[in-house]
Amino acid sequence: MNVEEAKTRIAHLSKTLKEHNHKYYVLSQPSISDYEFDLLLKELEALEKEFPNLVQTDSPTQQVGGDITKNFTQVKHRYPMLSLGNTYSEEELKEFDERVRKGIGNYFTYVCELKFDGLAISITYENGKMLRAVTRGDGVQGDDVTANVKTIQSIPKELKGHYPPLFDIRGEIFMHKKTFERLNNELRNDLLNQGVDEDKIPERLYKNPRNFASGSLKMQDSKEVAKRALDAFLYFVYTDNELTETHAESLKLAESWGFQVSDHFKVCQNIEEVMSFIKGYENSRHELSYEIDGVVIKVNEYRHQQDLGFTAKIPRWAIAYKYKAETAVTKLREVTYQVGRTGAITPVANLVPVQLAGTTVKRASLYNADEIERLNLFDHDTVFVEKGGEIIPKITGVDESKRDLFAQKIQYIQLCPECQTPLVRKEGEVVHYCPNDLHCPPQLIGKMEHFISRRAMNIEGLGSETIAGLFHKGLIHSYADLYDLRYEQLNGLEFELEEDAEGKRKKRSIKEKGALNMINGIEASKQIPFERVLFALGIRMVGETVAKKLAQKFETMEQLMLVRTEDIAGVYEIGEKIAENVTRFFADEENRKIIERLKQHGLQMAIQIDPNEVKSTKLEGKSFLVSGTFSMSRDELKKLIENNGGRNVGSISKSLDYLIVGDKMGPEKLKKATDLNIPMVDENTFLEMIKG
Ligand code: IVH
Numbered sequence: 001m002n003v004e005e006a007k008t009r010i011a012h013l014s015k016t017l018k019e020h021n022h023k024y025y026v027l028s029q030p031s032i033s034d035y036e037f038d039l040l041l042k043e044l045e046a047l048e049k050e051f052p053n054l055v056q057t058d059s060p061t062q063q064v065g066g067d068i069t070k071n072f073t074q075v076k077h078r079y080p081m082l083s084l085g086n087t088y089s090e091e092e093l094k095e096f097d098e099r100v101r102k103g104i105g106n107y108f109t110y111v112c113e114l115k116f117d118g119l120a121i122s123i124t125y126e127n128g129k130m131l132r133a134v135t136r137g138d139g140v141q142g143d144d145v146t147a148n149v150k151t152i153q154s155i156p157k158e159l160k161g162h163y164p165p166l167f168d169i170r171g172e173i174f175m176h177k178k179t180f181e182r183l184n185n186e187l188r189n190d191l192l193n194q195g196v197d198e199d200k201i202p203e204r205l206y207k208n209p210r211n212f213a214s215g216s217l218k219m220q221d222s223k224e225v226a227k228r229a230l231d232a233f234l235y236f237v238y239t240d241n242e243l244t245e246t247h248a249e250s251l252k253l254a255e256s257w258g259f260q261v262s263d264h265f266k267v268c269q270n271i272e273e274v275m276s277f278i279k280g281y282e283n284s285r286h287e288l289s290y291e292i293d294g295v296v297i298k299v300n301e302y303r304h305q306q307d308l309g310f311t312a313k314i315p316r317w318a319i320a321y322k323y324k325a326e327t328a329v330t331k332l333r334e335v336t337y338q339v340g341r342t343g344a345i346t347p348v349a350n351l352v353p354v355q356l357a358g359t360t361v362k363r364a365s366l367y368n369a370d371e372i373e374r375l376n377l378f379d380h381d382t383v384f385v386e387k388g389g390e391i392i393p394k395i396t397g398v399d400e401s402k403r404d405l406f407a408q409k410i411q412y413i414q415l416c417p418e419c420q421t422p423l424v425r426k427e428g429e430v431v432h433y434c435p436n437d438l439h440c441p442p443q444l445i446g447k448m449e450h451f452i453s454r455r456a457m458n459i460e461g462l463g464s465e466t467i468a469g470l471f472h473k474g475l476i477h478s479y480a481d482l483y484d485l486r487y488e489q490l491n492g493l494e495f496e497l498e499e500d501a502e503g504k505r506k507k508r509s510i511k512e513k514g515a516l517n518m519i520n521g522i523e524a525s526k527q528i529p530f531e532r533v534l535f536a537l538g539i540r541m542v543g544e545t546v547a548k549k550l551a552q553k554f555e556t557m558e559q560l561m562l563v564r565t566e567d568i569a570g571v572y573e574i575g576e577k578i579a580e581n582v583t584r585f586f587a588d589e590e591n592r593k594i595i596e597r598l599k600q601h602g603l604q605m606a607i608q609i610d611p612n613e614v615k616s617t618k619l620e621g622k623s624f625l626v627s628g629t630f631s632m633s634r635d636e637l638k639k640l641i642e643n644n645g646g647r648n649v650g651s652i653s654k655s656l657d658y659l660i661v662g663d664k665m666g667p668e669k670l671k672k673a674t675d676l677n678i679p680m681v682d683e684n685t686f687l688e689m690i691k692g
Helices: 005-026 032-052 089-103 177-193 198-204 209-217 222-227 245-257 272-286 303-307 368-375 441-452 466-474 512-525 530-536 546-554 555-563 565-569 576-587 589-601 634-643 668-673 685-689
Strands: 074-076 111-117 121-128 127-134 142-144 166-174 230-239 265-268 291-298 318-322 326-339 343-354 359-365 382-387 394-398 492-495 507-509 623-627 658-661
Touching: 032 318, 089 272, 089 291, 089 303, 089 318, 111 230, 111 272, 111 318, 111 565, 121 209, 142 318, 142 555, 166 209, 177 209, 177 303, 209 222, 222 634, 245 265, 265 272, 265 318, 265 326, 272 291, 291 303, 343 382, 359 382, 359 394, 368 394, 441 466, 466 492, 466 507, 512 685, 530 546, 546 555, 546 576, 555 576, 555 589, 565 576, 576 589, 658 668, 658 685
Parallel strands: 623 658
Antiparallel strands: 074 142, 111 265, 111 291, 121 127, 121 166, 166 230, 291 318, 326 343, 326 382, 343 359, 382 394, 492 507
């Protein structure tokens, strides 16, 4: 490679790596695996070594991570927070060992620890009390996330035993795999309830526990962080005066002060013992309740650590051995197609079962037609399956040399497997849809599930499983049918559940009490306000906020069913697309019949005017941002703004009309508002504005 070529490649690699760093640290949404990232970084390192003149000071090889976000106060680390060198190979690990022995001789020990896959934190304790917790940031300074870290149960706010008056402790914050699954499921349901399209959901969910943990720690509201049930292992104590001679002893000491230190560490006499520690966890790591991505190997004796010292970026006395994402080889049995609740089609590869990362894999998602094309997949192909950070395994490649001579290329289906309607693929979208939203079974079930959900009609006693069961029994076809159900029909009813991930079907039966709960829940839903009824109808793109706006503007179902697309599109922040969906929904004869039946059953079809609510147009056309604390709750204040025709917005921009300033407003906001010359009013001035 000549200098010019190297220059171009270095610029390209730097740019790519910076983008990936941003996705990983700031957005918590990485798009490539650690392994792929490390390969790019190593390529850049090698090129910079070959062409030292081309090294830029801001090259990703010169920097540590970078998780600084705008919303937190920056704090300088008392001791720089360095990263570790890493390797994926035994050979490189042996080279590390040789370098160490060259530096300090043969009389030393190693400590092997698990490399927890979370995010690094540095916590300062003063006189036994947590003073401050800071993220790694760029290694020199990071985000002050003390309030959030205080919500983590396993990190002590106050210490016990004999601790030094001032010290820093470093560790990793993470989320347990089970918690991750639970919270991601909840997030999925919330998004569905907010009217987000099913095929847009995967990109809104967290890809793995690490991203969920890091996204959580960067939240502004500590009460929310507390719900995320984060956990932490601490693994390094920094003091000005040495407390112990070895790292292993310091871990024990930290444990005696009340810190959670992992039991999975070992003092090793030589690199062979280190290697067998690594091999031991290669498989058994999947049995841990949290994810690890490797093993960290540290020289145990502090005096040796000091002799070895640091390079510009990493210690010479430690290294991380990282496990590669596991791959298995198996055969494709067939491709089947799932129809989602919104009609989105997902192709699924059904595989000859194979062991991978501690579980038996039988299926892998193929995402869409483009992915099948990309893989160039044929019938009964031999495929490579990988389980990276993500939970659903994916096919990473095909072994074409093993392909059967007469094998046929996989042809994407043209008809919906559930209702035989020709599929459609919208311009610019990768996903195929079944357009038969009125009759396609999974879509009907989806609509009913949405209808009964918590944020919509909130029908207690009735869940998704029962809805699907009642549908398959022929008892309900639309949500209006729910209101015709009778206790005698439900009591004692037996039905089969839908196939689970393993392809098994379980049975359920409704008992007396369950039947009664359902009937009562259905009856109670008749009191649910109009705006939520509107949301519950499941009109495409009509989430809670849009439903609320429509209800406020048109006031009754009757009126809304009469107005034209332009009238709807004219409502503030409701665009053409949403408006078209609304009119199309109401133009459909069957939908009109269903709504008529809901009306007959006594559901709320008009907004209820609260006589105590002052309504005016005093703030018409003006936008407000509420920040800080007030004598009333922020929600009450926002309600006042809405009731007087104003609009609440979420962030400061040039177009903001007023910032309502309360106590304890963040300095950043204040500065931004001042810079942009935004008028600021306090609570009393605001109340004057809407008075009389
Ligand atoms: S020691 C100077 N020990 O991995 C030594 N790090 O790739 C600093 N990590 O920045 C780190 N488990 O975020 C250490 N048992 C462990 C670890 C660990 C996970 C993380 C940490 C570090 C990164 C390095």
